[in-house]
Amino acid sequence: MSQAPNSLQARDKVYLVHPFTNLRAHEQQGPLVITRGEGIWVYDDEGKAYIEGLSGLWCASLGFSEKRLVEAARRQMERLPYTHTFAHRSSEPVIELAEKLVSIAPEPIAKVFFVNSGSEAIDTALKLVWYYNNARGKPEKKRIIARKRAYHGVTLAGGHLTGLAYARAGFDLPMSDRFFHLTCPSHYRDSLPGESEGAFASRLVEELDTLIRALGPETIAAFFAEPVMGAGGVVVPPKGYFEKIQPILKKYDILFVADEVINGFCRTGNMWGCQTFGIRPDLVVCAKQLSSAYLPIAAVLMSRDFYEVIAEQSARLGTLGIGYTYGGHPVAAAVALETLKIYESDRILEHVRAVTPRFQERLVRLSAHPLVGEARGVGLLGGLEIVKDKRTKEQFPQEAKAAAQIVARCLEQGLILRPLPGDVVGICPPLIIEEHEIDQLFDRLERALDAALPAMPMAA
Ligand SMILES: Cc1ncc(COP(=O)(O)O)c(C=O)c1O
Numbered sequence: 001m002s003q004a005p006n007s008l009q010a011r012d013k014v015y016l017v018h019p020f021t022n023l024r025a026h027e028q029q030g031p032l033v034i035t036r037g038e039g040i041w042v043y044d045d046e047g048k049a050y051i052e053g054l055s056g057l058w059c060a061s062l063g064f065s066e067k068r069l070v071e072a073a074r075r076q077m078e079r080l081p082y083t084h085t086f087a088h089r090s091s092e093p094v095i096e097l098a099e100k101l102v103s104i105a106p107e108p109i110a111k112v113f114f115v116n117s118g119s120e121a122i123d124t125a126l127k128l129v130w131y132y133n134n135a136r137g138k139p140e141k142k143r144i145i146a147r148k149r150a151y152h153g154v155t156l157a158g159g160h161l162t163g164l165a166y167a168r169a170g171f172d173l174p175m176s177d178r179f180f181h182l183t184c185p186s187h188y189r190d191s192l193p194g195e196s197e198g199a200f201a202s203r204l205v206e207e208l209d210t211l212i213r214a215l216g217p218e219t220i221a222a223f224f225a226e227p228v229m230g231a232g233g234v235v236v237p238p239k240g241y242f243e244k245i246q247p248i249l250k251k252y253d254i255l256f257v258a259d260e261v262i263n264g265f266c267r268t269g270n271m272w273g274c275q276t277f278g279i280r281p282d283l284v285v286c287a288k289q290l291s292s293a294y295l296p297i298a299a300v301l302m303s304r305d306f307y308e309v310i311a312e313q314s315a316r317l318g319t320l321g322i323g324y325t326y327g328g329h330p331v332a333a334a335v336a337l338e339t340l341k342i343y344e345s346d347r348i349l350e351h352v353r354a355v356t357p358r359f360q361e362r363l364v365r366l367s368a369h370p371l372v373g374e375a376r377g378v379g380l381l382g383g384l385e386i387v388k389d390k391r392t393k394e395q396f397p398q399e400a401k402a403a404a405q406i407v408a409r410c411l412e413q414g415l416i417l418r419p420l421p422g423d424v425v426g427i428c429p430p431l432i433i434e435e436h437e438i439d440q441l442f443d444r445l446e447r448a449l450d451a452a453l454p455a456m457p458m459a460a
Pocket of ligand 1: 122
């Protein structure tokens with residue numbers, strides 16, 4: 001038998017297949033192994049400290065050492081480590097969590113279905129939308145509209161909804177022609193020369209209306225959208241965009257499914273992105289900050305009207321034939337419930353609002369840097385669009401991996417960020433971050449940008 005390698009890096013390379021990783025490059029390089037966390041900080045296996053500037057994957061809202069969440073998990077583990085919600089079964093934490101979630105949910109949400117991840121929530125929402133229209137005797141009303149650069153996960157449904165090529169390339173997707181992607185609402189990248197935000201928003205709404213009329217409103221079931229796009233490059237919609245879109249959806253009887261997987265739970269300066277952007281959703285998908293990511297849990301929230309239709313159909317068919325072994329896991333539910341209690345007791349929303357001006361001021365200041373085309377954000381969410389030429393907005397060639405280069409320099413500085421499609425550097429620190437830590441984060445990011453600059457082939 002061969003001797004097992006002893007460093008963590010070497011052992012990782014023997015057995016693990018990593019998501020979102022160039023596996024061949026990984027075999028050469030090995031992983032960054034994170035071994036512990038404290039507040040907004042994490043530490044690698046050699047003891048080096050990093051600010052977790054993306055909260056893991058936009059999710060560890062309460063940082064990495066919240067003892068109340070550990071306690072909530074321990075208590076529930078000891079009392080009842082597992083039961084489920086199939087076939088008229090339930091548990092205390094799931095009941096309490098559903099009640100709490102509905103009490104804070106955007107209007108007109110009234111009911112909750114628990115699942116385990118954002119992708120699973122998206123798949124479930126999509127299936128429920130189809131179930132709903134079958135129930136209403138509209139079997140032809142099944143097409144779905146999303147946006148380019150949207151990220152809605154990578155399962156089969158998520159892979160169709162996500163407006164990024166990597167979710168389909170090599171995976172035999174699309175399997176269905178029911179999915180359509182509109183122009184991404186990035187004013188910086190997708191507006192016409194001289195086009196104002198308002199005119200850009202109106203043009204995008206016109207595009208939606210034209211698509212709906214071309215396909216036939218009777219064939220379109222739902223519009224899926226993140227209020228602020230996250231993983232596709234932190235795209236903040238132009239002013240008036242969602243206000244103008246919603247009456248059109250209403251007019252054509254098309255559901256609005258708000259993907260709040262990143263936006264939800266205080267990130268944009270309100271409990272929900274829907275509130276920040278005046279959205280009245282029919283369904284909401286949430287995950288990540290629901291449990292501060294301490295355990296996997298996600299949810300599909302729905303309006304009373306939507307629920308009534310699927311409830312009737314389940315009675316006709318004999319059951320609602322969808323559910324997951326770990327959906328509504330009592331330990332995950334107990335941790336999520338405690339997370340929501342902490343948001344309230346520690347006034348996390350007020351804290352986010354108090355430190356946002358500092359975060360946004362430091363973010364916007366970076367737009368003066370030669371590598372930054374646009375610095376944009378809302379609440380404690382930010383993105384830097386990296387360009388070769390600030391004047392023409394020309395980007396670096398893809399093979400230059402400009403955003404990834406900067407993120408690598410950040411790592412040297414003790415800051416974890418993430419490169420996103422469109423050469424954007426994403427910034428999304430834990431919500432508990434203090435002003436002096438925001439300064440530390442941006443000081444490190446500035447040093448990283450400066451360090452990356454000499455190696456970048458800038459426009460003359
Ligand atoms: C907006 C959005 N929707 C869905 C997902 C998929 O969530 P998960 O990775 O938990 O499947 C993500 C993940 O980043 C996301 O950002």
